[in-house]
Amino acid sequence: MAELNGKRIVIAGGSGFLGLSLAEHFVEAGGQVTILSRSQPKRSGRWETVTWDGRTPGNWMESLNGADAVVNLAGRTVNCIKTPDHQDEILRSRVESTRVLGEAMRVVSSPPPVWVQMSTAHIYGDPPTAVCSEESIEGIGFAPMIGRAWESEFARSQLPGQRGVILRTSFVIGRDRGAGSGALGTLGLITKLGLGGRVGKGTQGLSWIHEYDLNRLFTRAITEHSMSGIYIASAPNPVSQVEFMRTLRKSMGMPIGFPAFEWMVRIGAPLFFRTDPELVLYGRYVVSKRLANEGFTFTFPRLEAALEDLCRKKMLRHAI
Numbered sequence: 001m002a003e004l005n006g007k008r009i010v011i012a013g014g015s016g017f018l019g020l021s022l023a024e025h026f027v028e029a030g031g032q033v034t035i036l037s038r039s040q041p042k043r044s045g046r047w048e049t050v051t052w053d054g055r056t057p058g059n060w061m062e063s064l065n066g067a068d069a070v071v072n073l074a075g076r077t078v079n080c081i082k083t084p085d086h087q088d089e090i091l092r093s094r095v096e097s098t099r100v101l102g103e104a105m106r107v108v109s110s111p112p113p114v115w116v117q118m119s120t121a122h123i124y125g126d127p128p129t130a131v132c133s134e135e136s137i138e139g140i141g142f143a144p145m146i147g148r149a150w151e152s153e154f155a156r157s158q159l160p161g162q163r164g165v166i167l168r169t170s171f172v173i174g175r176d177r178g179a180g181s182g183a184l185g186t187l188g189l190i191t192k193l194g195l196g197g198r199v200g201k202g203t204q205g206l207s208w209i210h211e212y213d214l215n216r217l218f219t220r221a222i223t224e225h226s227m228s229g230i231y232i233a234s235a236p237n238p239v240s241q242v243e244f245m246r247t248l249r250k251s252m253g254m255p256i257g258f259p260a261f262e263w264m265v266r267i268g269a270p271l272f273f274r275t276d277p278e279l280v281l282y283g284r285y286v287v288s289k290r291l292a293n294e295g296f297t298f299t300f301p302r303l304e305a306a307l308e309d310l311c312r313k314k315m316l317r318h319a320i
Contacts, residue, residue, distance in 0.1 A: 004031035013074025015041040025215035043178035054097040065108035102157025123147030126282035170234035174211025197257035202242030204283035210300035232288035251307040
């Protein structure tokens with residue numbers, strides 16, 4: 001695999017679960033990677049790390065000079081209790097990092113011709129049954145507001161003539177490379193304890209994507225000149241929450257999964273897991289029309305094969 005052929009790529013906010021996965025994929029594809037991070041990644045690799053704060057100009061800006069592409073993943077995790085302070089930081093960390101990248105690219109003499117911007121499929125809100133595509137209306141509430149602000153800042157910051165791609169990403173399932181495995185690690189632990197059953201109604205949508213397919217999408221966005229604008233980054237077969245947990249239990253060899261009523265989740269999620277109960281009580285079904293029309297083929301289109309791949313390789317390190 002040498003799709004990137006020595007291309008120099010900057011990953012902003014690349015020290016977490018997704019960033020390390022993407023950096024490793026780019027390197028294996030022949031890319032030269034620089035990670036912009038507030039702190040040193042928990043795992044070293046064949047990439048350079050440059051310190052930035054995600055808010056102000058600095059020496060890190062020179063990393064963009066002559067790069068072939070920039071990928072922006074920066075933003076505080078939403079896997080937290082939504083206090084006013086946390087909500088403010090979730091918004092500012094996304095908007096301000098996008099803004100300062102745009103400012104930097106207006107300063108350097110040779111800015112990247114391609115900017116691939118992470119966004120969220122939560123921009124569609126939490127419709128109980130509708131299957132959303134790129135053409136669907138956006139939702140209401142905190143998460144859709146964050147998505148709109150994020151994408152609006154990208155539109156303002158993108159250079160004239162610069163090709164821009166926005167990936168509205170769903171729930172990413174992948175391995176732990178030393179920076180955690182995202183929410184899947186928590187779900188794996190819950191499943192191992194026998195608690196991985198229906199949550200609330202269980203019918204809420206859980207749209208997902210295997211990390212390998214997401215990394216392929218980022219690579220395609222860099223190398224495929226016809227890609228531009230907004231895409232949903234999610235596998236073509238979303239499932240309900242109860243089906244996701246049933247499949248996860250099967251993959252982990254756990255025969256039982258006790259259910260959790262809504263009142264239990266609203267008490268237990270912030271108390272024991274320090275997170276927002278609405279992350280599991282609500283959800284959405286999203287499928288990309290654009291990727292299907294443009295012929296993108298998913299390596300893992302169905303959940304069972306995706307989870308079996310991760311479990312077989314012992315990628316859920318802390319859960320199995």
